[in-house]
Amino acid sequence: MAKTLTRSDLSEAVYQEVGLSRNESAALVERVLDEVTGALLRDEQVKLSSFGTFLVRAKGGRVGRNPKTGQEVPIAPRKVLLFRPSHVLKDQINASIKSGAEPA
Amino acid sequence: MIKSELVARIAEAYPHLMHKDAERIVSTVFDEIARALANGDRVELRGFGAFSVKARPARTGRNPRTGESVAVDEKRVPYFKTGKELREKLNGGDAGED
Numbered sequence: 001m002a003k004t005l006t007r008s009d010l011s012e013a014v015y016q017e018v019g020l021s022r023n024e025s026a027a028l029v030e031r032v033l034d035e036v037t038g039a040l041l042r043d044e045q046v047k048l049s050s051f052g053t054f055l056v057r058a059k060g061g062r063v064g065r066n067p068k069t070g071q072e073v074p075i076a077p078r079k080v081l082l083f084r085p086s087h088v089l090k091d092q093i094n095a096s097i098k099s100g101a102e103p104a
Numbered sequence: 105m106i107k108s109e110l111v112a113r114i115a116e117a118y119p120h121l122m123h124k125d126a127e128r129i130v131s132t133v134f135d136e137i138a139r140a141l142a143n144g145d146r147v148e149l150r151g152f153g154a155f156s157v158k159a160r161p162a163r164t165g166r167n168p169r170t171g172e173s174v175a176v177d178e179k180r181v182p183y184f185k186t187g188k189e190l191r192e193k194l195n196g197g198d199a200g201e202d
Contacts, residue, residue, distance in 0.1 A: 003146045012183060013190045019127050028114065032133050033152050035113050037190060039105040047106045051134040078118070079194040081153070083184030092142045093157055093180050096151040 050088040151189040158183045
């Protein structure tokens with residue numbers, strides 16, 4: 001049965017791994033995410049070896065269409081965040097197919 | 105920003121932390137996400153985004169150079185969906201609907 005991990009699971013892992021209080025472990029997990037966010041907002045790529053790369057891509061404006069009504073709607077230029085998984089991560093995920101873990 | 109720079113920023117923000125510990129914290133966060141995905145689990149970080157695994161069925165691919173067909177096995181790919189809050193921040197803080 002697939003589970004969903006949240007911040008508290010990550011804090012718990014940090015708590016187990018490093019000798020800090022639970023509160024501080026939670027604050028540090030948040031800080032890691034904030035630093036990644038900050039770099040992306042500065043339009044920096046975030047490259048985490050053996051995990052993947054987060055990068056921001058600027059998308060031009062275009063005319064979209066509401067698929068239900070067929071009505072044309074302008075879509076403004078915007079930025080989107082892309083995550084490109086590293087080969088290590090992809091291999092890690094596929095290695096477990098053979099060991100029988102269910103996909104999410 | 106690369107991992108060592110992220111570690112340096114964490115170490116700077118928490119001066120009482122040993123550099124080695126800052127490194128372990130950063131590694132633990134991403135290793136734990138990777139481990140969850142390898143288990144077939146999802147990771148949901150509100151405001152940041154959610155990581156999940158999508159299954160891609162086996163298919164017959166083609167070598168684009170030779171046109172030869174090749175069997176491609178079933179596989180799973182990690183997928184990241186940007187959180188609403190982060191998506192809005194990237195677009196100046198007030199853009200977009202979910």
